[in-house]
Amino acid sequence: MKRFTNLLKKEIKELVTKQLVISLAFTVILFNFIGQVSKKEVQKATGIQTISALDQDGSPASQALIKGLESARFKILDQSGKTKDEAIETAKAGESKLLLVIPEGFGESLTELKPSEIETYSFMRSFSLIGARGQIVVQSVISALNEALSNNFLSEKLPEHDPASLKRPIKSKDFVVVQDMMAEGSANMVAGMISQQSLLIPVVLMMIVIYSSQMVISAVAMEKQNKTLETLLTVPIRRTSIITAKMLAAGLVGLISAGVYMFAFRGFIGGIGEEAAQAGAQAGAPAIMQKLGLTFSASGYAILGLSIFLAILVALALAMILGVLAEDFRSAQTMIMPLMFMVMIPYFISLFADMNTIALPLKIFILAIPFTHPFLVSQNLYLGNYGMIVAGLAYMLVVFVALVIFAARIFSTDKILTMKLRFGKKKTAAA
Amino acid sequence: MENVLTVRGLKKSYGTQMALAGIDFDVRAGEVFALIGPNGAGKTTTLRIIATLLTSSGGDITFLGRDLRKEPDFVREKISYLPEEAGAYKDMKGLDYLEFMANFYARTPEEEKDFVDRAVAITELGDRLKTKVGTYSKGMTRKLLLARALMTKPVLAILDEPTSGLDVLNALEVREIVRRYVKEGTSVLLSSHNMLEIEFLSDRVALINKGLILDAGTPSELKGKHQASNLEEVFRSSLR
Numbered sequence: 001m002k003r004f005t006n007l008l009k010k011e012i013k014e015l016v017t018k019q020l021v022i023s024l025a026f027t028v029i030l031f032n033f034i035g036q037v038s039k040k041e042v043q044k045a046t047g048i049q050t051i052s053a054l055d056q057d058g059s060p061a062s063q064a065l066i067k068g069l070e071s072a073r074f075k076i077l078d079q080s081g082k083t084k085d086e087a088i089e090t091a092k093a094g095e096s097k098l099l100l101v102i103p104e105g106f107g108e109s110l111t112e113l114k115p116s117e118i119e120t121y122s123f124m125r126s127f128s129l130i131g132a133r134g135q136i137v138v139q140s141v142i143s144a145l146n147e148a149l150s151n152n153f154l155s156e157k158l159p160e161h162d163p164a165s166l167k168r169p170i171k172s173k174d175f176v177v178v179q180d181m182m183a184e185g186s187a188n189m190v191a192g193m194i195s196q197q198s199l200l201i202p203v204v205l206m207m208i209v210i211y212s213s214q215m216v217i218s219a220v221a222m223e224k225q226n227k228t229l230e231t232l233l234t235v236p237i238r239r240t241s242i243i244t245a246k247m248l249a250a251g252l253v254g255l256i257s258a259g260v261y262m263f264a265f266r267g268f269i270g271g272i273g274e275e276a277a278q279a280g281a282q283a284g285a286p287a288i289m290q291k292l293g294l295t296f297s298a299s300g301y302a303i304l305g306l307s308i309f310l311a312i313l314v315a316l317a318l319a320m321i322l323g324v325l326a327e328d329f330r331s332a333q334t335m336i337m338p339l340m341f342m343v344m345i346p347y348f349i350s351l352f353a354d355m356n357t358i359a360l361p362l363k364i365f366i367l368a369i370p371f372t373h374p375f376l377v378s379q380n381l382y383l384g385n386y387g388m389i390v391a392g393l394a395y396m397l398v399v400f401v402a403l404v405i406f407a408a409r410i411f412s413t414d415k416i417l418t419m420k421l422r423f424g425k426k427k428t429a430a431a
Numbered sequence: 432m433e434n435v436l437t438v439r440g441l442k443k444s445y446g447t448q449m450a451l452a453g454i455d456f457d458v459r460a461g462e463v464f465a466l467i468g469p470n471g472a473g474k475t476t477t478l479r480i481i482a483t484l485l486t487s488s489g490g491d492i493t494f495l496g497r498d499l500r501k502e503p504d505f506v507r508e509k510i511s512y513l514p515e516e517a518g519a520y521k522d523m524k525g526l527d528y529l530e531f532m533a534n535f536y537a538r539t540p541e542e543e544k545d546f547v548d549r550a551v552a553i554t555e556l557g558d559r560l561k562t563k564v565g566t567y568s569k570g571m572t573r574k575l576l577l578a579r580a581l582m583t584k585p586v587l588a589i590l591d592e593p594t595s596g597l598d599v600l601n602a603l604e605v606r607e608i609v610r611r612y613v614k615e616g617t618s619v620l621l622s623s624h625n626m627l628e629i630e631f632l633s634d635r636v637a638l639i640n641k642g643l644i645l646d647a648g649t650p651s652e653l654k655g656k657h658q659a660s661n662l663e664e665v666f667r668s669s670l671r
Contacts, residue, residue: 003534228517234483234512235535236504
């Protein structure tokens with residue numbers, strides 16, 4: 001144990017370099033900075049915005065439209081008395097994001113049940129989506145006014161009918177059925193909520209797998225490049241301990257690095273994401289998810305955690321073998337690519353395809369990739385496919401054990417010194 | 432003198448390429464035994480097999496009466512190996528490197544301190560040991576590695592080309608260190624293609640070429656047998 005701790009300490013010290021610490025600190029600071037800047041921009045965009053209005057009509061209807069905008073948290077700069085061109089120039093020179101022109105006869109047309117037209121001029125001073133939000137809000141105010149006005153017309157002309165029923169004679173009441181549970185709501189919303197909930201899993205998994213694997217591959221490759229591997233292999237420590245120490249150190253440092261990056265990423269997303277998420281969240285969605293049993297229990301989280309943990313172990317063991325194949329540090333960097341693809345393939349497929357309906361050979365191929373299973377765990381938990389979950393966990397465990405045995409075998413035989421992979425060719429080095 | 436190491440019929444092949452075709456030799460307690468021969472003769476392969484890095488394709492190796500193939504962990508406790516192109520961890524300070532390596536062999540903190548003190552004395556690097564290995568010259572690194580190999584007073588020190596790439600003065604120092612430690616009880620198995628160095632260092636020599644031992648004995652025995660004035664001439668004579 002003393003020897004193992006000695007080696008583990010050395011491995012950790014080697015991985016936690018000044019460069020790593022600086023890069024982590026820089027990322028946290030940078031992401032937080034971007035997050036804060038974005039947050040301010042979002043606040044500006046969602047806060048009180050200034051628009052100019054040129055009311056050439058001055059009717060009660062046009063006044064109602066402007067009042068409606070004021071109640072939607074717009075600061076209205078009145079351009080009355082100017083010509084349209086003057087109003088455009090004034091608005092353009094000022095801070096207004098939009099100029100609203102209500103032409104003469106607007107109110108009259110409305111009372112005569114003729115379509116009325118208003119003009120909007122958006123001043124695009126940047127092309128950010130947040131910058132264009134002003135016009136979207138104006139459109140929603142106009143559509144609310146349209147709704148109210150058309151209701152009034154219908155109530156006047158056909159007082160015996162409900163305007164809403166006249167406009168939408170067919171209504172749908174949507175239900176979602178999951179297993180034995182049923183709740184009122186749209187399938188689209190439920191799918192959206194689930195994808196939002198499980199978005200973090202692939203991001204976390206990819207981060208940890210990539211960081212830890214890169215560290216293991218580099219750790220082995222560096223021993224080769226620095227000509228320290230031969231000495232290490234002749235000291236009195238078991239080869240399995242060498243493998244374990246390298247994997248454990250890379251796993252720990254990778255986990256911490258990924259944690260720091262996730263923290264930094266949250267700082268970034270927190271800036272722009274929170275308010276947007278709040279705006280996008282649909283009322284009653286959590287209740288529907290609860291009713292459909294689409295929420296994680298403590299044991300669900302434990303299973304998900306176990307699945308991610310096993311995937312990390314598989315990645316580390318695979319990285320260890322790839323590290324042996326690498327000739328030096330530079331070639332180790334390219335060795336990470338197959339691993340990244342192995343994580344990305346199931347991620348994208350789980351994003352765009354339904355595992356139950358894809359062709360069998362493709363399904364077998366995807367399920368054979370150990371990293372597929374953590375992506376499927378949340379879905380299977382929701383759908384109660386416990387058999388699939390257990391099979392996935394068992395498969396990852398078997399793959400991990402097989403890889404560790406293979407890695408230990410490489411470390412215990414000549415292959416550790418003779419195996420090399422260069423430009424896709426396997427070469428055997430003679431002493 | 433009893434044998435520390437006995438090698439009989441040692442064979443090694445890499446695929447179809449035969450590196451060792453069945454060699455026999457012994458290393459006795461407290462002696463320097465050298466394998467000499469040209470590049471590709473099989474010297475490094477032999478040393479790597481004895482250092483438990485490679486597995487043999489045939490033959491027997493007995494170390495302190497135990498089968499090397501069956502008990503590699505026992506062998507690793509008692510030997511130390513200095514590869515020809517060895518390096519040390521560049522981001523470690525010299526002293527930290529010695530402590531790190533001593534920790535694998537020492538059973539107590541006191542023993543670890545003894546090992547490190549001995550290594551510090553061997554290196555004669557003084558305060559430079561407090562700086563990173565990456566800043567050392569080739570000679571300094573080699574002395575650090577040699578100190579690492581000898582600090583535990585191993586039963587058998589396996590040194591592959593111990594003075595390879597060193598200048599005359601550094602090479603001389605390394606040879607003197609090796610000789611000094613043999614007097615303290617360590618047996619040495621070394622390889623070199625520098626025959627003059629071997630003549631200075633070794634008690635007994637084996638001439639190896641194309642995976643076969645051509646001749647073996649003390650330098651003076653070999654010179655007498657081949658009527659040669661130095662080992663280079665002995666080697667040329669034994670090739671005929």
